[in-house]
Amino acid sequence: MHDTRGPFSRKLDGVYILLTFAACLMIVVMLAIILGNIGINGIGIVNWAFISGKPEAGMTEGGIFPAIFGTVALVLLMTIAVVPVGALTAVYLHEYAHKDSKAARLIRVAVNNLAGVPSIVFGLFGLAFFVEFVGSRIDNAFYGGELHYGQPGIIWASLTLAVLTLPVVIVSTEEALRAVPDDVRHAALAVGATEWQMLRHVVIPQAMPGVLTGGILAVSRGAGEVAPILFTGAAYFLPDLPSRLNHQFMELGYHVYVMATQSPDVDATKPLLYGTVFVLLALTFLLNVTAILIRSRMRTRIAHSM
Amino acid sequence: MENPVKLETRNYALRYGNNLALTDVSLRIFANQITALIGPSGCGKSSYLRAFNRMNDLIPGASSAGEIFLNGVEVQNGNIDVVMLRKRAGMVFQRPNPFPKSIYDNIAFGPRMHGVSSRSRLNQIVEDSLQRAVLWDEVKDILKQSALSLSGGQQQRLCIARVLAVAPEVILMDEPCSALDPISTLRIEELMQSLKQNYTIVIVTHNMQQAARVSDWTAFFMLNGQRSGTLIEFGSSSEMFTQPQDKRTEDYITGRFG
Numbered sequence: 397m398h399d400t401r402g403p404f405s406r407k408l409d410g411v412y413i414l415l416t417f418a419a420c421l422m423i424v425v426m427l428a429i430i431l432g433n434i435g436i437n438g439i440g441i442v443n444w445a446f447i448s449g450k451p452e453a454g455m456t457e458g459g460i461f462p463a464i465f466g467t468v469a470l471v472l473l474m475t476i477a478v479v480p481v482g483a484l485t486a487v488y489l490h491e492y493a494h495k496d497s498k499a500a501r502l503i504r505v506a507v508n509n510l511a512g513v514p515s516i517v518f519g520l521f522g523l524a525f526f527v528e529f530v531g532s533r534i535d536n537a538f539y540g541g542e543l544h545y546g547q548p549g550i551i552w553a554s555l556t557l558a559v560l561t562l563p564v565v566i567v568s569t570e571e572a573l574r575a576v577p578d579d580v581r582h583a584a585l586a587v588g589a590t591e592w593q594m595l596r597h598v599v600i601p602q603a604m605p606g607v608l609t610g611g612i613l614a615v616s617r618g619a620g621e622v623a624p625i626l627f628t629g630a631a632y633f634l635p636d637l638p639s640r641l642n643h644q645f646m647e648l649g650y651h652v653y654v655m656a657t658q659s660p661d662v663d664a665t666k667p668l669l670y671g672t673v674f675v676l677l678a679l680t681f682l683l684n685v686t687a688i689l690i691r692s693r694m695r696t697r698i699a700h701s702m
Numbered sequence: 703m704e705n706p707v708k709l710e711t712r713n714y715a716l717r718y719g720n721n722l723a724l725t726d727v728s729l730r731i732f733a734n735q736i737t738a739l740i741g742p743s744g745c746g747k748s749s750y751l752r753a754f755n756r757m758n759d760l761i762p763g764a765s766s767a768g769e770i771f772l773n774g775v776e777v778q779n780g781n782i783d784v785v786m787l788r789k790r791a792g793m794v795f796q797r798p799n800p801f802p803k804s805i806y807d808n809i810a811f812g813p814r815m816h817g818v819s820s821r822s823r824l825n826q827i828v829e830d831s832l833q834r835a836v837l838w839d840e841v842k843d844i845l846k847q848s849a850l851s852l853s854g855g856q857q858q859r860l861c862i863a864r865v866l867a868v869a870p871e872v873i874l875m876d877e878p879c880s881a882l883d884p885i886s887t888l889r890i891e892e893l894m895q896s897l898k899q900n901y902t903i904v905i906v907t908h909n910m911q912q913a914a915r916v917s918d919w920t921a922f923f924m925l926n927g928q929r930s931g932t933l934i935e936f937g938s939s940s941e942m943f944t945q946p947q948d949k950r951t952e953d954y955i956t957g958r959f960g
């Protein structure tokens with residue numbers, strides 16, 4: 397057969413391969429530069445005193461322990477809130493709601509749009525809804541109007557983050573539910589399990605790794621987000637650790653922002669800044685690894701016996 | 703002597719959306735007998751089988767008409783507990799579908815769902831069901847292993863044991879051997895023979911030899927002129943396979959079409 401492509405097209409092929417490779421290379425190089433920069437400049441700062449100490453001298457000295465603690469507490473609270481709610485929403489959408497029902501479609505549209513909203517909007521939403529609406533209502537109902545929950549606090553910040561990360565949990569849980577074959581659903585129903593028993597004992601256990609994946613993605617997405625917690629609970633400088641749900645807290649991402657923009661002495665702050673970013677990255681990484689480990693343990697448990 | 707009627711349908715019809723898949727099926731299935739449903743692909747055998755435990759209810763857009771009786775009680779239209787119906791009429795599917803759980807938990811699943819929690823009682827049921835399914839000797843030392851580690855034939859017997867564990871009266875089997883090798887198939891056939899004493903079995907099969915070998919009664923289904931599946935002929939298997947009454951049955955079992 398006659399090949400109309402000619403030698404030029406062959407050469408073009410090479411060009412395209414080169415082009416796609418260059419694009420990949422650029423990303424890898426950029427990531428390497430960022431991580432390298434942070435690693436080289438940050439690792440020297442990070443020692444026990446830095447990790448366990450409080451910020452001092454207008455944040456030009458001392459450590460970042462309150463921010464580490466606040467970040468971990470924030471992310472944990474967020475996870476506790478978002479995983480069950482997201483997973484149950486997905487169960488409703490995928491298992492109970494009819495595909496074309498108005499309610500299901502409405503929820504889906506809401507979820508999709510939620511994923512596209514800029515995070516600062518979540519911050520404002522959190523302030524308006526959680527702090528000013530829910531919080532002050534709690535104060536009026538339980539504390540005779542005294543200010544307890546009607547102000548920014550870690551509970552509101554974590555709930556705001558939970559709303560922000562809800563879509564990822566819903567989407568990955570739904571995907572996991574979709575992957576559970578009808579075969580085993582029918583097997584459960586055919587021995588007289590009720591629909592809820594089938595979900596509870598067969599479908600949801602099999603979907604659990606997917607739920608956890610959602611949790612992992614939520615942690616990745618939520619940890620280090622500054623905008624949503626700006627008005628809902630993060631403190632500029634607060635060496636005391638939060639001990640109650642309505643306390644304010646320091647957070648690594650916000651701390652970075654504060655040090656970068658508000659420091660009285662930029663040069664003195666710079667090493668601390670690097671150290672903090674390093675710790676933030678390491679912490680996110682650690683949280684991810686932990687979740688991945690839990691998930692893979694769960695997978696093997698499902699694959700072998702339960 | 704004729705066995706009592708265990709299952710019966712009167713003028714059963716089933717639609718998937720606008721497609722009338724089954725029409726006017728009236729059939730009696732006798733207790734403690736094996737009844738084979740045969741017929742060309744797409745004539746509605748699986749759909750008919752699913753009528754007895756109302757699995758068709760689960761298919762979106764499916765709607766049925768007519769009456770179904772279990773022990774003389776109408777179970778299609780009345781105020782019947784579908785969950786209990788499915789316990790009484792267990793189903794074995796074409797592809798083995800064990801849960802990704804241990805062998806033990808697969809068998810114990812049904813009883814647990816029905817409220818059995820005593821460990822010794824469950825142990826008893828698990829052993830008993832596996833014995834009946836002729837699987838006990840092969841798995842008694844590996845009950846904690848995943849059911850997915852078993853061979854296809856073992857998995858299918860496990861699925862049968864899982865059904866037996868809830869003490870059904872009827873076992874519905876949809877081509878239970880189609881994914882199995884000849885030896886596993888033979889074992890399942892032997893198993894069916896031994897189960898017959900205590901259960902009523904309805905089996906869909908494409909294998910004429912199998913139907914002739916294992917079944918006491920045979921129902922032949924085919925598409926009618928309007929392309930809806932319907933019952934053509936029903937009779938004792940020995941007669942059906944030697945002197946069928948209907949020309950279409952004869953053509954089918956002698957392999958002239960289908």
Ligand SMILES: Nc1ncnc2c1ncn2[C@@H]1O[C@H](COP(=O)(O)OP(=O)(O)OP(=O)(O)O)[C@@H](O)[C@H]1O
Nearest residue numbers: 718723741742743744745746747748749750761931
């Ligand atoms: N879930 C379903 N949704 C829509 N139509 C269906 C569904 N299941 C079966 N049908 C249709 O109903 C008709 C009968 O199907 P059924 O599976 O009962 O036939 P069958 O006799 O079991 O065939 P086979 O021997 O190939 O298994 C077919 O036309 C099929 O397309």
Ligand SMILES: [Mg+2]
Nearest residue numbers: 747748749876
């Ligand atoms: Mg079929």
